[in-house]
Amino acid sequence: MNPATTPATTSATTSATTQPTRDARFITFEGIDGAGKSSHIDFVASLLTARGVQVVTTREPGGTALGEQLRTLLLHQAMHLDTEALLMFASRREHLAQVIEPALARGDWVISDRFTDATFAYQGGGRHLSIDRLAQLEAWVHPHLQPDLTLLFDVPLAVARARLDNNGQLDKFEQEQSTFFADVRNEYLRRAAQFPQRFRIIDSTRPMDEVRRQLTTIVGAE
Numbered sequence: 448m449n450p451a452t453t454p455a456t457t458s459a460t461t462s463a464t465t466q467p468t469r470d471a472r473f474i475t476f477e478g479i480d481g482a483g484k485s486s487h488i489d490f491v492a493s494l495l496t497a498r499g500v501q502v503v504t505t506r507e508p509g510g511t512a513l514g515e516q517l518r519t520l521l522l523h524q525a526m527h528l529d530t531e532a533l534l535m536f537a538s539r540r541e542h543l544a545q546v547i548e549p550a551l552a553r554g555d556w557v558i559s560d561r562f563t564d565a566t567f568a569y570q571g572g573g574r575h576l577s578i579d580r581l582a583q584l585e586a587w588v589h590p591h592l593q594p595d596l597t598l599l600f601d602v603p604l605a606v607a608r609a610r611l612d613n614n615g616q617l618d619k620f621e622q623e624q625s626t627f628f629a630d631v632r633n634e635y636l637r638r639a640a641q642f643p644q645r646f647r648i649i650d651s652t653r654p655m656d657e658v659r660r661q662l663t664t665i666v667g668a669e
């Protein structure tokens with residue numbers, strides 16, 4: 448199921464041949480708007496489900512009833528940039544409490560379409576808010592949790608822009624100029640270099656089957 452249309456969902460297999468479930472993992476999908484990450488979430492979830500893993504797919508901002516309301520505001524309402532950052536973390540706090548932490552405690556794997564790296568990239572890189580201040584909010588909201596694996600779908604700006612322009616109505620972020628997305632992309636790439644143990648960069652200009660092969664290899668190692 449596509450987390451772009453719903454709050455968190457759970458899927459699993461229960462057959463007698465199911466492999467023992469490995470320790471819970473937290474996997475995040477990241478990338479600039481138009482990078483094509485969301486189309487691969489169902490694929491990765493199905494890979495895991497076939498292995499007998501219980502998977503929760505979810506998204507940010509959103510993932511809870513309150514979070515989805517905040518998402519509507521965040522994507523469509525003009526607001527102070529600090530308010531935007533604070534609401535991203537407010538949505539995240541609720542998401543952690545209601546969805547992510549309980550799922551991981553059950554031993555489920557969680558796949559989230561965006562998490563805190565997006566706040567560093569968009570509000571830090573794109574909006575130029577202080578990275579230190581965002582790090583303080585991160586330390587407040589989830590001091591002890593980081594994704595185990597972050598899949599960064601990377602594309603040149605022109606490719607992302609062309610995909611967005613074919614996509615109909617654009618939200619507040621999607622309407623930003625290319626300099627904004629250049630800054631967002633640079634911050635993502637900077638974080639990938641800073642945290643190489645959890646980031647994997649996916650060249651999202653490659654054909655779908657090639658990207659899927661790469662994802663199969665990466666997720667298979669988890």
Ligand code: TMP
Nearest residue numbers: 480507508535561562565566569570620
């Ligand atoms: P989506 O289109 O991938 O669902 O993401 C919604 C938009 O929200 C996208 O333009 C990125 C933006 N965003 C932020 O600016 N900061 C954040 O912390 C998150 C999670 C998303």
